[in-house]
Amino acid sequence: MGAGIVGLATAYELQQRGLQVTVIDQAQPGTGASGGNGAQLSYSYVQPLADASIWRQLPRLLLSPSSPLKLRPQWDTHQWHWGLAFLRACNRHTSERSTERLLALAALSRHRFEAMLQSESIDCDFSRTGKLVLYDTPAGLASAQRQMELQRAWGSQQQAVSAARCAEIEPALQHYQHRIAGAIYTPSECAADCLKLCQGLQAVLAARGVRFLLGARVQGFVRQGRRIAAVRTSAGAVEAQQFVLALGSHSHPVARTLGLRLPVYPLKGYSITLDTTEASATVPRVNVTDAARKVVFARIGHRLRVAGMAELVGHDARIPPARIESLCQATRALFPGCSQFEELRPWTGMRPATPTGLPVVGPHASGPANLLLNTGHGSLGFTLAFGTAAQVAELLAPA
Known part of the structure; x- marks a missing residue:
């Protein structure tokens, strides 16, 4: 259940191990948060977003009209439960433990993703050009350096660099270096067009006999004792021996039909996708994250993806013009000559987030015996998809 990058990666790993797979989604592959x-x-x-530093940032993040974080309280007990659990997770011990587990999962995901890409040769504008995370204050940089040293113990290869070095690594930042206190540089980071990858995976899987039931909304389940006999959809019931719930932010309401509560809530984000100019010196080649604005920039082919924001507003698909203008302003500040800004392709998506930042993978303690969960990846869905897919595949069909 789910045809985003997490669901498709899971279908791929399961098909690779010889299982017959059906993928169910109410939309086309990759058209949700992916x-x-x-x-x-x-x-x-x-x-993870849940970090001890959130406490001192909280007033500015919640009250500033230009804040990348927005909270709109609702008459929704799930939102309040999630928010309180998130605040409880905002401590150093939880953050460090989550970081260690996420790094290990990311390493597994890289291995499985790159093996798939080499085997299938899917055109998804993949690049391995590295990443710069920019900080505008010495204090912000110092905090990032502490995190870098923590991650070094777990095998992460990163380095702190000066503003001048940033401009050497990414010449498109030359004009902006006076605004940079420093950065964390990771030479091995990558980028790709997730939608093109999802479409490519669908084609590969369909050619190998995977059944796609699209335009079908999951409505509930047919139970037989402690097992699920079938999933009820708007297109009819689908029987199977095993079921995997990978519906992103919709996983929680679907799980509720089984009496299960999942700690997954939508974190709404936005993006624009710009056609780049021919002036290569003004267009970034390296991935860039502006830590102050919480905006990311990634080159995908001849386009620049600009994304950011985190809003706890429920499932609200509206795209306020002010949010898109904020992304445009950030782009013009860092890379003013990168595009003509004629077509913005505004987008919004609901990242399925857990309070700790760790995805929910495997069986539920109170759930049916033949149901596995694969959800709650937050803003790291693309990064972690093939890692959690491999974990699910190992549970269902050990190598």
Whole structure:
């Protein structure tokens, strides 16, 4: 259940192990949270949003009209449960433990993703050009360096660099270096067009006999004792021996039909996709994250993906013009000559986030015996998809 990058990666890993697979989704593959995501594959930059530093940032993040974080309280107990659990996770011990587990999962995901890409040769504008995370204050840079040293113990290869070095690594930042206090540089980071990858995976899987039931909304389940006999959809019931729930932010309401509560809530994000100019010196080649604005930039072919924001507003698909203008302003500030800004392709998506930043993978303690979960990847869905897919495949069909 689910045809985003997580669901498709899971279908791929299961098909590779000889299982007959049906993929069910109410939309076309990759058109949910995967479609317009930040495009960065951040295997070494996985620090969860829940961090002790959130407490001192909270007033500015919640009250500033230009804040990248927005909260709109609702009459929704799930939102309040999630928010309180998130605040409880904002401590150093939880953040460090989550970071260690995320780095290990990201390493597995990189291995499985690159093996798939080499085997299938899917055209998805994949690049391995590295990543710069920019900081505008010495204090911000110092905090990032502490995180870098923490991650070094777990095998992460990163380095702190000066503003001048940033401009050498990415010449398109030359004009902006006076605004940079420093950066964390990860040479091995990658980028790709997640939507093109999803479409390519669908084609590969369909050619190998995987059944796609698209335009079918999951409505509930047919139970037989402690097992699921079938999933009920708007296109009829689908029987199977095993079921995997990978519906992103919709996983929680679907799980509720089984009496299960999942700690997954939508974090709404936005992106624009710009056609780049021919002036290569003004267009970034390296992935860039502006830590102050919480905006990411990724080159995908002849386009630039710009993404950011995190809003706890429920499933709200509206795209406020002010949010898109904020992304345009950030782009003009860092890379003013990168595009004519004629076509923005505004997009919004609901990242399925857990309070700790760790995805929910495997059986539920109170759930049916033949149901596995694969959801809650937050803003790291693309990065972690093939890692959690491999974990699910190992549970269902050990190698």
